[in-house]
Amino acid sequence: MNSAAPHAPLVDAAAVGRIFRRGSADFVAVKAATFQMFAGETIAIIGRSGSGKSSLLHLAAGLDLPSFGSIDWPGLGPRERLRPGKIGMMFQSQSLVPSLDVVENVMLPLALLGVQSDTSDQAIRSLGRFGIKDLVRKLPEELSGGQAQRVSLVRALITRPQLVIADEPTGQLDRASGSALIDALLSWCSETNAALILATHDLEIAARMKRQWRMDHGALTLDNAAATT
Numbered sequence: 509m510n511s512a513a514p515h516a517p518l519v520d521a522a523a524v525g526r527i528f529r530r531g532s533a534d535f536v537a538v539k540a541a542t543f544q545m546f547a548g549e550t551i552a553i554i555g556r557s558g559s560g561k562s563s564l565l566h567l568a569a570g571l572d573l574p575s576f577g578s579i580d581w582p583g584l585g586p587r588e589r590l591r592p593g594k595i596g597m598m599f600q601s602q603s604l605v606p607s608l609d610v611v612e613n614v615m616l617p618l619a620l621l622g623v624q625s626d627t628s629d630q631a632i633r634s635l636g637r638f639g640i641k642d643l644v645r646k647l648p649e650e651l652s653g654g655q656a657q658r659v660s661l662v663r664a665l666i667t668r669p670q671l672v673i674a675d676e677p678t679g680q681l682d683r684a685s686g687s688a689l690i691d692a693l694l695s696w697c698s699e700t701n702a703a704l705i706l707a708t709h710d711l712e713i714a715a716r717m718k719r720q721w722r723m724d725h726g727a728l729t730l731d732n733a734a735a736t737t
């Protein structure tokens with residue numbers, strides 16, 4: 509149970525930043541970003557390659573620690589209890605467990621949460637919803653890049669997270685498949701009132717989100733300056 513106030517932000521970041529060490533120099537990948545995310549919001553982050561989108565998403569997911577500033581999850585709870593469960597993260601790079609088949613990969617977050625019952629029917633239904641039910645018994649090595657991305661997304665959603673973070677979810681899909689995936693994802697988020705934040709280079713996909721944020725050389729600009737105050 510989450511005892512947070514119903515309108516508490518899921519993520520609340522104040523001047524949060526991330527510095528990486530490059531040789532003997534420091535590189536600021538995220539520069540003092542201030543933002544909040546609320547239930548039901550859909551947000552696109554756009555920006556050139558290397559502008560810091562993934563770094564920002566990793567901070568928002570609690571996967572990485574900020575170098576400065578603060579980030580909290582008032583509507584979700586402490587950082588160490590965000591995943592799997594409250595936040596579902598779909599990574600840009602291949603993240604499926606190679607020795608598990610598709611349905612086992614999708615069931616994994618539920619197993620990590622201690623669900624003892626057989627969750628394969630639930631996993632297969634979810635795969636069906638994203639049009640990839642026929643892949644259930646395949647191993648990750650047998651999947652195309654686009655199929656693996658869709659499986660990763662279904663795995664990110666299986667715990668019914670309150671916040672879905674997707675790093676270029678359509679990066680390896682053709683336009684029609686990408687659009688179908690966004691249809692399914694938006695309808696899922698609307699049903700569960702989950703917030704969605706995704707990084708994308710596709711402006712048509714970005715336009716389908718309620719909010720568009722931009723990263724430029726590590727600097728985040730929100731679509732609505734009032735949302736930062």
Ligand SMILES: Nc1ncnc2c1ncn2[C@@H]1O[C@H](COP(=O)(O)OP(=O)(O)OP(=O)(O)O)[C@@H](O)[C@H]1O
Nearest residue numbers: 528529537555556557558559560561562563564600
């Ligand atoms: N672990 C790391 N160590 C050092 N530098 C890193 C690390 N992760 C990211 N960077 C650097 O931080 C910058 C931002 O990277 P990031 O992956 O966040 O960009 P991006 O906007 O997501 O790019 P893309 O659209 O290509 O995925 C890049 O210059 C990258 O080289």
